[in-house]
Amino acid sequence: MTEPTDPPEPTVPAGPAGPVEPAEPAADLMVRAEQVHKSFGRLEVLKGIDLEVRPGEVMCVVGPSGSGKSTFLRCINHLEKIDSGRLWVNGHLVGYRESGGKLYELRDREVAAQRREIGMVFQRFNLFPHMTALENIMEAPIRVKRLPKAGVRDRALALLARVGLDDKAQSYPAQLSGGQQQRVAIARALAMEPALMLFDEPTSALDPELVGDVLEAMKQLALDGMTMIVVTHEMGFAREVGDSLVFMDEGAVVEKGTPREVLADPKHQRTRDFLSKVL
């Protein structure tokens, strides 16, 4: 579906850095992970992830099922707590406050405030089924940011138009195809004006003929300068839109480089094995 048309120019202009706190480390990076470890009980899922994402970068993450890709994304917006290491988003330490060499857990409210900077798109869309597409998009800006309804509505309609669904504003999720639902989900995340967007296999649950529209919406977003981390098996998208490609296996980053380097000339045997299966 997503024919890898020859990449025109993979470098996306670096977008303006978000609001930064001068004292914090890694202020010039959108995401910085340092030795991130995460276990579920005895199972160590992330075994020391080191990664950096610049503002405006589109990073694609590939790897076999169970390698910890989803868990890493969920750590970035603190849906999971990390066990050790450090994780910064937009200059803020995720989930903790560091003061006097000590870490303090953030309150629920502070965690929620951090998550507003991060949009997340799920494999199974997770739209709110009791709300129309428009209501799905308007919910968080109205309830969380407490913005006036009229303005939110106009912006929501504009976002729907941007993902090509201006005629579906009043449809409930159950009345939409998977591809349409996923595009509403993207619009819903964008409505909070995040500095960073996380995509967890956004097209894996879709029928093949619906994948293209979603990838197109994501490509537009990338061209607009959004910082994105995309877990995907769509190598065409990675090659065309991605600035960097990360191969994860068994909870570790095995290889990282530009998509062209990694796809054309993988350095590690594990990467080669994996790519030979998906390409």
Added chain:
Amino acid sequence: MADLTKPTPEPARPEAIKAVPVRHPGRWAAVAVIAVLTAMFVHMLVTNEKFQWSFLVDNAFRPNIIRGVWTTIALTVLAMVIGVLFGVVLAVMRLSDNPVLSGVAWLYTWFFRAVPRLVLAILFGNMGILYAKYRVGGVPFAGQLGDLMGVDIDGTLFTLDARTLLTGFMAGLLALALSEAAYMAEIVRAGILSVDPGQEEAAGALGMSRFQTMRRIILPQAMRVIVPPTGNETIAMLKDTSLVAYVPVTNELFFQLQAVGTRTFNVFPMLVAACIWYLILTSFLLVGQYFIERHFSRGSAAGQAKGLRAGRRETA
């Protein structure tokens, strides 16, 4: 396979099928039996003078009975409102990570589901024995504090006789509402658990607080599971209000009907009147349940099947 059954596109439409329908002799036999039984029953209702229909009609709508109807309705509505609200709180406590909260909720549910409502009603009616007087606004150790400062503080805003505070109505209402909360907690908990965990995650990822997520995302979806059993609970509550006669609350429907019956030595017609009254009230509840269920099927496949777009006004 599928293609064979589809008529190939041709201009002439084949004539409608005229086939001899399958006979259902069993069905006809059943109808006959039921018809005979119904006729016998109606005949008995009309001819057996023990029913005393005219006495029933004369007495089932007296002012004191109508007051009893209102008391019953008020008890049902109030007990259910308190029961549902408190039940939601208990369900959320029960699902909380905090072991104290969930333990307390479990204990509460255990106690109030174990003790029969009739026993609770009598128990609450006799609460006055425990404390003759309630001190409202009492400050603990007020006396000692007063001694320290050398002044005489009572610390009590006003005192109430327990029997005025816990009037029969209040005692009966509390017994019903607190026991209902225990059942509602289980129903609400099942409803919350029925909602896809991805919903909570999506709301959290948007920066919604736990309270907002519960109130705006989880509970509205849980309602589809919560409403039908709550309808049952309401109907059961309507009937259980007759238990407050043991508190005792005397201006309640069943007590009043029975009183007429005992006073006039015509017990049976008044029992029939009670059946009729409860049938009428329950029928109203069923209509209400239909509309509430329709409202919360919004966005679901069932809702769309009925072509519903309930709750649209919230968009505008």
